[in-house]
Amino acid sequence: MSRPSRPLEPEPQDLDAQTRAVAEFVLEHVRTLDRQPSFDLDGVEALRASFRESVPETGQPLEGLLGRLEAAIAKSYNTAGPGYLAYIPGGGVYASALADFVATATNRYVGVTGAAPALAQIEETAVGWLAGLMGLPAGSRGILTSGGSLSTFSALVTAREERLDEDFQDAAIYLSEQTHHCVSKAARLAGFPRASLRTLPTDARFRLVPEALEQAIHEDRSRGRRPFLVVANVGTTNTGAVDPLPEVVGIAREHGLWVHADAAYGGFFRLAPGGEALLRGIEECDSITLDPHKGLFLPYGLGALLVRDGGALVRAHRGTASYVQDVAEEGSLGSADLSPELSRDFRGLRLWLPLMLHGLSAFREQLGEKLALARWAYEMLRDDPRFEMLDEPQLSVVAFRLHAPEAEAERLGPELLRRVNARRRVFLSSTRIGGRYALRICVLSFRTHADRVRDAVEALREEARALLG
Numbered sequence: 001m002s003r004p005s006r007p008l009e010p011e012p013q014d015l016d017a018q019t020r021a022v023a024e025f026v027l028e029h030v031r032t033l034d035r036q037p038s039f040d041l042d043g044v045e046a047l048r049a050s051f052r053e054s055v056p057e058t059g060q061p062l063e064g065l066l067g068r069l070e071a072a073i074a075k076s077y078n079t080a081g082p083g084y085l086a087y088i089p090g091g092g093v094y095a096s097a098l099a100d101f102v103a104t105a106t107n108r109y110v111g112v113t114g115a116a117p118a119l120a121q122i123e124e125t126a127v128g129w130l131a132g133l134m135g136l137p138a139g140s141r142g143i144l145t146s147g148g149s150l151s152t153f154s155a156l157v158t159a160r161e162e163r164l165d166e167d168f169q170d171a172a173i174y175l176s177e178q179t180h181h182c183v184s185k186a187a188r189l190a191g192f193p194r195a196s197l198r199t200l201p202t203d204a205r206f207r208l209v210p211e212a213l214e215q216a217i218h219e220d221r222s223r224g225r226r227p228f229l230v231v232a233n234v235g236t237t238n239t240g241a242v243d244p245l246p247e248v249v250g251i252a253r254e255h256g257l258w259v260h261a262d263a264a265y266g267g268f269f270r271l272a273p274g275g276e277a278l279l280r281g282i283e284e285c286d287s288i289t290l291d292p293h294k295g296l297f298l299p300y301g302l303g304a305l306l307v308r309d310g311g312a313l314v315r316a317h318r319g320t321a322s323y324v325q326d327v328a329e330e331g332s333l334g335s336a337d338l339s340p341e342l343s344r345d346f347r348g349l350r351l352w353l354p355l356m357l358h359g360l361s362a363f364r365e366q367l368g369e370k371l372a373l374a375r376w377a378y379e380m381l382r383d384d385p386r387f388e389m390l391d392e393p394q395l396s397v398v399a400f401r402l403h404a405p406e407a408e409a410e411r412l413g414p415e416l417l418r419r420v421n422a423r424r425r426v427f428l429s430s431t432r433i434g435g436r437y438a439l440r441i442c443v444l445s446f447r448t449h450a451d452r453v454r455d456a457v458e459a460l461r462e463e464a465r466a467l468l469g
């Protein structure tokens with residue numbers, strides 16, 4: 001009999017060479033992050049076009065493929081680098097990449113506990129750590145998702161299943177005008193009509209106003225609507241504002257509302273020195289969205305949802321079928337019983353390994369540094385009369401605009417951003433706050449330290465001087 005063909009099973013020496021080539025490729029990238037530009041999109045359209053190709057019938061050498069990837073990676077925002085201060089950074093702790101490699105290479109099935117009990121336990125334990133860090137009591141449960149948006153979707157479905165019947169078109173959901181758009185998206189996906197969303201005004205520091213919440217609940221009740229959920233911001237994307245959680249929770253309890261905390265950006269600051277006071281009340285919420293790919297600095301693709309009453313998560317998501325009877329252990333809940341997913345990656349490892357390897361203290365220290373750096377950037381910009389600061393940093397976002405007549409600030413703001421980013425040392429992003437153009441510095445990458453923040457501030461001051469005189 002002839003030897004069977006095994007085209008998808010490389011010879012051991014090839015496997016070895018490929019693994020080493022990929023490791024060297026990645027290590028070289030990480031070693032040089034400090035020297036790489038903060039972004040580079042020059043000529044990217046031609047490069048992009050080169051990837052519109054048909055699937056090859058025969059395989060190609062890895063070396064050439066890695067070369068193409070290297071070029072594609074170079075032509076992008078450098079989201080892993082120290083100069084990335086745009087949107088919400090994180091950086092991507094390397095230990096998670098090692099965890100992903102182990103997880104995908106060993107390819108164990110973790111959707112049901114019975115298929116890999118100890119690995120499922122690793123994930124359950126890591127999620128339990130998150131619940132403990134947020135101050136949730138025993139009995140809470142959680143899931144790991146691909147990110148905050150999916151966590152929010154599952155949170156809304158869980159709240160809906162707990163507090164409403166199947167006819168929920170008259171329900172009311174409260175949020176502030178600063179709430180992330182993933183909440184309205186999740187509400188739409190969960191079947192709520194647009195009229196369910198009650199967007200409330202914020203105070204001068206962009207926080208939800210408790211009196212406005214209370215009033216809206218009364219108004220809705222008198223109109224025959226059913227108030228059932230309030231979303232509290234624990235760090236808004238625009239300015240890092242933290243809603244007054246104790247007051248919001250108090251009102252919600254009085255009126256029987258579920259409180260969901262969007263702590264995707266801000267939640268992990270609870271670990272920083274003084275963080276518990278900063279986020280007081282988060283431990284009282286019914287559910288919490290967290291993004292380890294933001295505040296724990298892990299690579300993109302890791303969100304979490306924590307639910308105070310773990311049973312609620314199970315009731316909203318559990319499914320069953322006869323073909324899983326062999327692994328559906330009596331009394332043992334797997335991640336598939338708590339989330340919309342069944343088959344998926346072993347993402348618990350990308351949380352567990354960095355925490356085990358570095359210990360919590362390393363994360364606490366980094367989070368504390370980010371708060372201090374944002375404060376420092378704020379003070380330096382505040383002392384320059386060319387800038388109007390929109391708020392003192394509540395967490396690690398600094399929002400500001402040019403101090404100039406309205407029309408000029410609107411016109412010159414984007415030019416300021418373009419010029420600062422064109423230096424390629426840092427990369428900032430803009431937003432609109434109260435209808436006005438604003439720039440932001442968000443310090444959240446574990447690779448960002450004082451030198452880059454100083455670069456950002458100096459670039460802003462120099463370019464503002466050039467624009468305004």
Ligand SMILES: Cc1ncc(COP(=O)(O)O)c(C=O)c1O
Pocket residue numbers: 088146147148149150180182235236237262263264265291303
């Ligand atoms: C406050 C806040 N909530 C939710 C999200 C959505 O998270 P994700 O992008 O992980 O889906 C973000 C994303 O930046 C955010 O800043």
